[in-house]
Amino acid sequence: MALLMVCDIIIASVCAFLGLYVRFDLKFSAIPMEYWNAAMRYLPFYVAGVIASFSAFRLYSYMWSLASFHEIIRIFEACILATLVQMGGMLLLQLHIHRSYFILCFVFLYLFTIALRFSYRFYVSFISHQPVWRYTGKPVGPRIMIVGAGAAGNTIGKELLESDQAEGTVVCYVDDNDNKVGKYLNGIIIAGSRADIPRMVEKYRVTNIYIALPTATPKDRKEIIEVCQSTGCKLKVLPGIYQLLNGEVSASRMRDVEIDDLLGREPVVINQEEIFSMISGKTILVTGGGGSIGSELCRQIASHAPKKLIVFDIYENSVYDLQQELKRDQENLNADYLIGSVRNEHRLDKVFEKYQPDIVFHAAAHKHVPLMEMSPNEAIKNNVFGTYNVARMADKHHADTFVLISTDKAVNPTNIMGASKRLCEMIIQMMARRSETKYVAVRFGNVLGSNGSVVHLFKQQLLNGGPLTVTHPDIIRYFMTIPEAVQLVLQAGAYASGGEIFVLDMGEPVKIMDLAKNMIKLSGYKEEDIKIEITGLRPGEKLYEEMLMDEEGLQDTANKLIHVGKPIVFDDDQFEKDLQDLKKVAYEDTDEIREHVAALVPTYHPKTEFSI
Numbered sequence: 001m002a003l004l005m006v007c008d009i010i011i012a013s014v015c016a017f018l019g020l021y022v023r024f025d026l027k028f029s030a031i032p033m034e035y036w037n038a039a040m041r042y043l044p045f046y047v048a049g050v051i052a053s054f055s056a057f058r059l060y061s062y063m064w065s066l067a068s069f070h071e072i073i074r075i076f077e078a079c080i081l082a083t084l085v086q087m088g089g090m091l092l093l094q095l096h097i098h099r100s101y102f103i104l105c106f107v108f109l110y111l112f113t114i115a116l117r118f119s120y121r122f123y124v125s126f127i128s129h130q131p132v133w134r135y136t137g138k139p140v141g142p143r144i145m146i147v148g149a150g151a152a153g154n155t156i157g158k159e160l161l162e163s164d165q166a167e168g169t170v171v172c173y174v175d176d177n178d179n180k181v182g183k184y185l186n187g188i189i190i191a192g193s194r195a196d197i198p199r200m201v202e203k204y205r206v207t208n209i210y211i212a213l214p215t216a217t218p219k220d221r222k223e224i225i226e227v228c229q230s231t232g233c234k235l236k237v238l239p240g241i242y243q244l245l246n247g248e249v250s251a252s253r254m255r256d257v258e259i260d261d262l263l264g265r266e267p268v269v270i271n272q273e274e275i276f277s278m279i280s281g282k283t284i285l286v287t288g289g290g291g292s293i294g295s296e297l298c299r300q301i302a303s304h305a306p307k308k309l310i311v312f313d314i315y316e317n318s319v320y321d322l323q324q325e326l327k328r329d330q331e332n333l334n335a336d337y338l339i340g341s342v343r344n345e346h347r348l349d350k351v352f353e354k355y356q357p358d359i360v361f362h363a364a365a366h367k368h369v370p371l372m373e374m375s376p377n378e379a380i381k382n383n384v385f386g387t388y389n390v391a392r393m394a395d396k397h398h399a400d401t402f403v404l405i406s407t408d409k410a411v412n413p414t415n416i417m418g419a420s421k422r423l424c425e426m427i428i429q430m431m432a433r434r435s436e437t438k439y440v441a442v443r444f445g446n447v448l449g450s451n452g453s454v455v456h457l458f459k460q461q462l463l464n465g466g467p468l469t470v471t472h473p474d475i476i477r478y479f480m481t482i483p484e485a486v487q488l489v490l491q492a493g494a495y496a497s498g499g500e501i502f503v504l505d506m507g508e509p510v511k512i513m514d515l516a517k518n519m520i521k522l523s524g525y526k527e528e529d530i531k532i533e534i535t536g537l538r539p540g541e542k543l544y545e546e547m548l549m550d551e552e553g554l555q556d557t558a559n560k561l562i563h564v565g566k567p568i569v570f571d572d573d574q575f576e577k578d579l580q581d582l583k584k585v586a587y588e589d590t591d592e593i594r595e596h597v598a599a600l601v602p603t604y605h606p607k608t609e610f611s612i
Helices: 001-025 035-058 067-091 100-121 151-162 195-203 220-228 241-246 270-278 294-302 317-331 345-353 369-374 376-396 414-432 454-463 481-493 512-524 572-587 592-601
Strands: 143-147 170-176 188-192 206-210 234-237 283-287 310-311 335-339 359-362 401-407 439-443 444-447 467-468 477-481 503-505 532-533 562-565
Touching: 001 035, 001 100, 001 439, 035 100, 035 376, 067 100, 143 151, 143 532, 151 170, 151 512, 170 572, 188 195, 188 532, 195 220, 206 220, 220 234, 220 512, 220 592, 270 481, 283 345, 294 310, 294 317, 294 335, 294 481, 310 317, 310 345, 317 335, 359 481, 369 376, 369 414, 376 401, 376 414, 376 439, 376 572, 376 592, 401 414, 401 481, 401 503, 414 439, 414 572, 414 592, 467 512, 477 481, 481 503, 481 562, 512 532, 572 592
Parallel strands: 143 170, 143 206, 170 188, 206 234, 283 310, 283 359, 310 335, 359 401, 401 439, 439 503, 444 477, 467 532
Antiparallel strands: 503 562
């Protein structure tokens, strides 16, 4: 600001001289001494008038790197005021000078001031191409605060200010850069930092908040969203940095805040080359291909040019939906869509014999903890022996890699579903020691948006007006989005050498009570509008899940979000014999199935005796 004032003092002094010099044909000797003395006597007052006029129009408070037509108008108005002050002052002091002098002083002052202030904008090569607009200063519709006074916030602010179809009026910005606070962008004040958001919402009567921070870290974005949520305003966010880089920043690109935004975890980064080399030109089989994880696996595999994709699932409706989607989005994909059960060993044998898959992603499983507690024998039949069937077919038909989708519930399980998945992990470790096929498991926590997830449940309960049901006020879970989980599954498959259990870094655990409260706010309600009901822990449910057993240890991989659990050695021959005994018990639909599972899984400690 001080430097800018110094430059303006120099500009005003030069303009006072040029006004006379140009008026008298660029001949210094032709300037009448009376005019010269008048101009020089008034020069200090003229400089003071220029500085005062520019201050009145806040020309020392704008962010000139993002200046636009609005600032040009402000400069014009400030120069008019400075010239009027100049004319009035010289008249009061009875200093006589030619009238054209004032016009020339104004022209030079205006041009030099624009050149000075817009030079920085040109220097940073950020030239605006937006249509001409004028901010009337009269808020219409929702009163909008924009969080972020950078390039994205500038673009969105200008669009809202200049559009006839704008859905509201920008009344203030906030930004954490102290150098920006107190300045003006698009004629709108940058009122404070994130800590000031609640106070600024009240001061400017804000109803809507737009978060335009495409380059913010997930942690910062989460914290800012939580501050904004506390105000009760409607929130929208700009999706990410890709929109900024692709020139797609606009108010229409703003979306509602989603629960993913509140995870606060760094984005998943995978080695695309490794994934491509693993999948490209290969025949890939995905069991449970119509499910939440399986279908996303198919989508991402389809985008990596496989030789052939085989989707295998027992549920025809989900397979049909995926088939139509991939036909539409992946026209060149060579894929077959098969209906069948992983319990049917003969069906699997025929599929493997016909297609000879190079890589098998085994995602078929029963996964709902409470339902499996009600039907434990079905969990064992489908999860354990379905996995055993597919694993043996992979060995028989010489598949290169077998990847099991496992779960954190397999660690020290307290429910039959988790125990069944632990048995699945033991099966692939046994097979890895016996086969040339590389058998691995990938273990992760809850997946946002998957069928039957708590987010789905809460959304349905919100549609019904509540209440939201939480089993325990202190229960926590790890969460990851479906695309993130699948990317890491593919990456882990590329790392496979045989027998590993890959553990995905799920970030910080999320308290389900906080998740419920956030979803209430994201739906536009207040906590007092929707009740949260504590229902008590369900059979087999733990307060928190673990990702690793004590004896497994942990090793890092090239991807910081993927770790390797050390295989646990056990007697393979005895384990296989015990599996046959377990299969017989499961198909007898006995009530004693838990005791038999516990004999094979020492870390399984059921919390309930309930079984059917």
